[in-house]
Amino acid sequence: MPDVFNWQIGRNMAYEYEANRPQRQVAWVFDTNKCIACQTCTISCKQTWTWGQGQEYMLWNNVETKPYGFFPTGWDVRLLQMLGPGGWKDGIYQGKTVFESATSDERVKGWQPESEHWAYPNVGEDEPAGATDRGTYVPSIPHDVWFFYLARICNHCTYPACLAACPRQAIYKRPEDGIVLVDQARCRGYQECVTACPYKKVMFNNVSGTSEKCIGCYPKIEQGEQTQCVTSCIGRIRFAGFISAPGKVDEKNPIDYLVKVRKVALPLYPQSGTEPNVYYIPPIHAPLPFLRQMFGDGVDAAIETYKKTKDDPSLLGLQMLMGATPKIIHQFKVEKETAYGYDADGKELVNVPLREPTFIRKYFDDANNVYLHNIT
Numbered sequence: 001m002p003d004v005f006n007w008q009i010g011r012n013m014a015y016e017y018e019a020n021r022p023q024r025q026v027a028w029v030f031d032t033n034k035c036i037a038c039q040t041c042t043i044s045c046k047q048t049w050t051w052g053q054g055q056e057y058m059l060w061n062n063v064e065t066k067p068y069g070f071f072p073t074g075w076d077v078r079l080l081q082m083l084g085p086g087g088w089k090d091g092i093y094q095g096k097t098v099f100e101s102a103t104s105d106e107r108v109k110g111w112q113p114e115s116e117h118w119a120y121p122n123v124g125e126d127e128p129a130g131a132t133d134r135g136t137y138v139p140s141i142p143h144d145v146w147f148f149y150l151a152r153i154c155n156h157c158t159y160p161a162c163l164a165a166c167p168r169q170a171i172y173k174r175p176e177d178g179i180v181l182v183d184q185a186r187c188r189g190y191q192e193c194v195t196a197c198p199y200k201k202v203m204f205n206n207v208s209g210t211s212e213k214c215i216g217c218y219p220k221i222e223q224g225e226q227t228q229c230v231t232s233c234i235g236r237i238r239f240a241g242f243i244s245a246p247g248k249v250d251e252k253n254p255i256d257y258l259v260k261v262r263k264v265a266l267p268l269y270p271q272s273g274t275e276p277n278v279y280y281i282p283p284i285h286a287p288l289p290f291l292r293q294m295f296g297d298g299v300d301a302a303i304e305t306y307k308k309t310k311d312d313p314s315l316l317g318l319q320m321l322m323g324a325t326p327k328i329i330h331q332f333k334v335e336k337e338t339a340y341g342y343d344a345d346g347k348e349l350v351n352v353p354l355r356e357p358t359f360i361r362k363y364f365d366d367a368n369n370v371y372l373h374n375i376t
């Protein structure tokens, strides 16, 4: 197998094909601290893309409660069991990826869910880990009792396991934006992709007999629009944009700034080896060992940086720009307590104050001898 460089695990690894990075790579940042599991993203995606026959069970976007929520059942626990103990040393992953774990008769180490595994998308919802006395206030961070919401879509990986596993070469990665698609005309429904995807984001359509997956809302991306799950997000936890290639950084690009400059947004299970392109700001209240396993060893520093957002104009500015425009923000700046977002041509898309202005109304109207606020 060819040897390719995976910056997220800090080393080279074996992959089915030679490295072939796209001209531009679409990427997302999700802030787990702000997600309220309203599932608006899930439903807006479903209403847009998976309302057809054979797609009834499909949720290209889903939001699960960690640690006990999964869709499909146990997807990440099984992934971790398959990979075995790994660990990190100086930013380098010491274990094996799904490609390196494969036996001689398979291209990718994986497992295939059965119908029942797709049947409980909200299993474990709001179910906390840990225990405390009834009614106890939990002031410390990380909390003794905790859960958090993990919103998930296809990661449009740089080294897609689905693509590597397909014997028909029916899955391709678009050179213009890195979006990973299944060619419905070439697919013969072998489901090798379903078995291979470590994130279980390819789903089989029993009616069409083909595999289907999140298409990264490519008609919107082509028009400079952010994806449906981003623009519908009630919690304004999401950004869609483009990430620069390894070794390159554009400090004015919101995705680069969060992922590469400040390193507050991290890939999900980077040890899979697929170089996923959805980046997560980890929850500040969950235990660090759990988070290190999920987001790699950059978690501790990411949380420390994130906790100072309130006094950090650039990070605060980006928080204010999340969900502030349906257009892709290619560049941003923060100046005089205002955050600005610009399109690819440098045209201003939006500006947002870092702090909402506050007006304190007089509580007593001297002229009319009356209170102005409700005191009853």
Ligand code: SF4
Residues within 6 Å of the ligand: 153, 154, 155, 156, 157, 160, 161, 162, 163, 180, 196, 197, 198, 199, 200, 201, 202, 213, 274
């Ligand atoms: S998340 Fe899964 S389906 Fe999406 S590109 Fe990666 S391997 Fe393929």
Ligand code: SF4
Residues within 6 Å of the ligand: 034, 035, 036, 037, 038, 039, 040, 041, 042, 063, 149, 151, 232, 233, 234, 235, 236, 237
């Ligand atoms: S719409 Fe936003 S806040 Fe609501 S569940 Fe989806 S990601 Fe979370």
